[in-house]
Amino acid sequence: MEHKCGCNSGCGCEHTHFEIANVDAKVKAAIDKAEHLMKAETGKEYVMIAWEKK
Structure with missing residues (x-):
């Protein structure tokens, strides 16, 4: 698969x-609140990142 996105990850997405x-x-x-809920439900810590389309 050819890498086209330029993010150097090889995923082919449009970062x-x-x-x-x-x-x-x-x-x-x-x-x-969502991060705390995820930890309470799964016992694992997650970090959410907010992306927006340019």
Whole structure:
């Protein structure tokens, strides 16, 4: 499979069309809540990353 995305991972996705999102306090609180819920449900820690399309 030819790598076309330029991200050097070989996945063929379109990473270059996204950037890390700027989030306000309300969105950050929702992400933190989701991370805590995932830990409570699974016992594992997860980190959520907010991406937005350019």
